[in-house]
Amino acid sequence: MPRITSVRVIVTRPGRNFVTVKIETDEGIYGIGDATLNGRELAVASYLTDHVAPVLIGRDAHRIEDIWQYLYKGAYWRRGPVTMSAIAAIDMALWDIKGKVAGLPVYQLLGGASRDGCMVYGHANGSDVSETIERAQEYLEKGYKAVRLQSGVPGLKSTYGVSGERFYYEPAKGSLPEESFWSTSKYMRLVPELFQRGRDALGWDIHLLHDVHHRLTPIEAGRLGKDLEPYRLFWLEDATPAENQEAFRLIRQHTTTPLAVGEIFNSIWDAKQLIEEQLIDYIRATVVHAGGITHLRRIAALADLYQVRTGCHGATDLSPVTMAAALHFGLSVPNFGIQEYMVHTEETDAVFPHAYRFDQGLMHPGDAPGLGVDIDETLAAKYEYSRAYLPVNRLEDGTMFNW
Structure with a gap:
C-alpha cells in the first residue's frame, strides 16, 4: 500500500x-x-x-x-x-x-465509460447581439454542439460574461475589486431579442444556453423563462440566488424552460431540496468546490433518482486538473448532461500538460493512468501569485447587488 x-x-x-x-x-x-x-x-x-x-x-x-x-x-x-x-x-x-x-x-475505476465523450459548451459573448452571434457561429465552425450566448446590455458599461477575449472569459483581475452596475429592466428587454436572433442565425440543431448569474428575483426569472420558451433553451442558468432553495418552486410555476444551478454549491446539502423536489433540471456543482470526485458522485447519484442531470461548472478558474477530473466523472456517471468548457491560456496549458482532448463538440479525458494531467513545477515557479478579485455589482442607484 x-x-x-x-x-x-x-x-x-x-x-x-x-x-x-x-x-x-x-x-x-x-x-x-x-x-x-x-x-x-x-x-x-x-x-x-x-x-x-x-x-x-x-x-x-x-x-x-x-x-x-x-x-x-x-x-x-x-x-x-x-x-x-x-x-x-x-x-x-x-x-x-x-x-x-x-x-x-480514473473513469475506469468509476465503473467505466457510460458514453463515448462528454458534450461541452463554449462561451459566445460580444458587446452587442450581432457580435455575440458572430462568435457563436465561430463555435459552430469548430464543431461545438452547444453554445452559451451572453451579450452586452445597452445602457450598461459592462455586463457579466462579456469580455474582449473570443474563446474564454476571465473576470478575476486587479488588486482591488472592480465595481459594475446593473439594471434588470434593461437586461430583460435584451435577452429575448438575443435568442430570437440567435435561433434565426444559428438554427435549431445547436443547443443554446444562457447564464443569468443570480441577478433576478424568482418572479422575474419566471417571466424571463416564459419569454424564452419559444427558443427552446438547453438551460437557463443561475436564474436567482439559490440560498433559499424553495425559491425555485416559484420559477417552476411560471416556465418550462429548463433550469440549472449550483456552480457555487459545496455540498449535497446545498442541492438536496432542489433535486428531491425536481425544481431544477441540471446540477452544476463542480469537482473542485464540492468535495472532489468522491462527493460529487454522491450528488450525481441523488440527482439520478429524480432525472436531474449534471452540468458541471468549467470556467477558467478551474485548472486543467479539475477539467480532467470533471471529464472522468462526466464520462462515467449515467446522468451526465453537459460540461462547460472554457479554454485556458497557452501559459496555463504549458504548466499543466494534459491528456484530455476535444473533437466535434465532445471531450474525452484520455486513457493515461490516473487523471492524465501533470504540473511542470519548474515552469510554474516562474509565475508568481498576484492578488486578484472578482468584480462586485451595484444597482444603478448605488445599492449593493449580486454579481
Missing part, C-alpha cells in the same frame, strides 16, 4: 492564479489535485498547508473514502467553500494516485 510521505501546495499564476496540491508516496507515485477558489486562493492554500497536510503524512493513499470522511467530519466545522475546496484537492490527488497504481484512467 502506498503511504503518503509529502503533501505540498503549489501556487502559480500562468495567466491567472491556481492552487495545486501534490501528494507524494513512499512508492514514488504522486497525484495532483486542484484547490483553486477564485479570489480567495490563499485562504485554501493556508488551510491545506497549515491544517490538512500534517494529518495526512503516513496514511494509506488508497483509503480515499476514509480520508474524505476524516477531513470532513474530523474538522468539526463542516462545509463552506474553503474547507470543501481543500478536501476536493486531496480527493483528486488520491484518485490520481489510485489510477496510476492500477495503470488505469
Whole structure:
C-alpha cells in the first residue's frame, strides 16, 4: 500500500492564479489535485498547508473514502467553500494516485465509460447581439454542439460574461475589486431579442444556453423563462440566488424552460431540496468546490433518482486538473448532461500538460493512468501569485447587488 510521505501546495499564476496540491508516496507515485477558489486562493492554500497536510503524512493513499470522511467530519466545522475546496484537492490527488497504481484512467475505476465523450459548451459573448452571434457561429465552425450566448446590455458599461477575449472569459483581475452596475429592466428587454436572433442565425440543431448569474428575483426569472420558451433553451442558468432553495418552486410555476444551478454549491446539502423536489433540471456543482470526485458522485447519484442531470461548472478558474477530473466523472456517471468548457491560456496549458482532448463538440479525458494531467513545477515557479478579485455589482442607484 502506498503511504503518503509529502503533501505540498503549489501556487502559480500562468495567466491567472491556481492552487495545486501534490501528494507524494513512499512508492514514488504522486497525484495532483486542484484547490483553486477564485479570489480567495490563499485562504485554501493556508488551510491545506497549515491544517490538512500534517494529518495526512503516513496514511494509506488508497483509503480515499476514509480520508474524505476524516477531513470532513474530523474538522468539526463542516462545509463552506474553503474547507470543501481543500478536501476536493486531496480527493483528486488520491484518485490520481489510485489510477496510476492500477495503470488505469480514473473513469475506469468509476465503473467505466457510460458514453463515448462528454458534450461541452463554449462561451459566445460580444458587446452587442450581432457580435455575440458572430462568435457563436465561430463555435459552430469548430464543431461545438452547444453554445452559451451572453451579450452586452445597452445602457450598461459592462455586463457579466462579456469580455474582449473570443474563446474564454476571465473576470478575476486587479488588486482591488472592480465595481459594475446593473439594471434588470434593461437586461430583460435584451435577452429575448438575443435568442430570437440567435435561433434565426444559428438554427435549431445547436443547443443554446444562457447564464443569468443570480441577478433576478424568482418572479422575474419566471417571466424571463416564459419569454424564452419559444427558443427552446438547453438551460437557463443561475436564474436567482439559490440560498433559499424553495425559491425555485416559484420559477417552476411560471416556465418550462429548463433550469440549472449550483456552480457555487459545496455540498449535497446545498442541492438536496432542489433535486428531491425536481425544481431544477441540471446540477452544476463542480469537482473542485464540492468535495472532489468522491462527493460529487454522491450528488450525481441523488440527482439520478429524480432525472436531474449534471452540468458541471468549467470556467477558467478551474485548472486543467479539475477539467480532467470533471471529464472522468462526466464520462462515467449515467446522468451526465453537459460540461462547460472554457479554454485556458497557452501559459496555463504549458504548466499543466494534459491528456484530455476535444473533437466535434465532445471531450474525452484520455486513457493515461490516473487523471492524465501533470504540473511542470519548474515552469510554474516562474509565475508568481498576484492578488486578484472578482468584480462586485451595484444597482444603478448605488445599492449593493449580486454579481
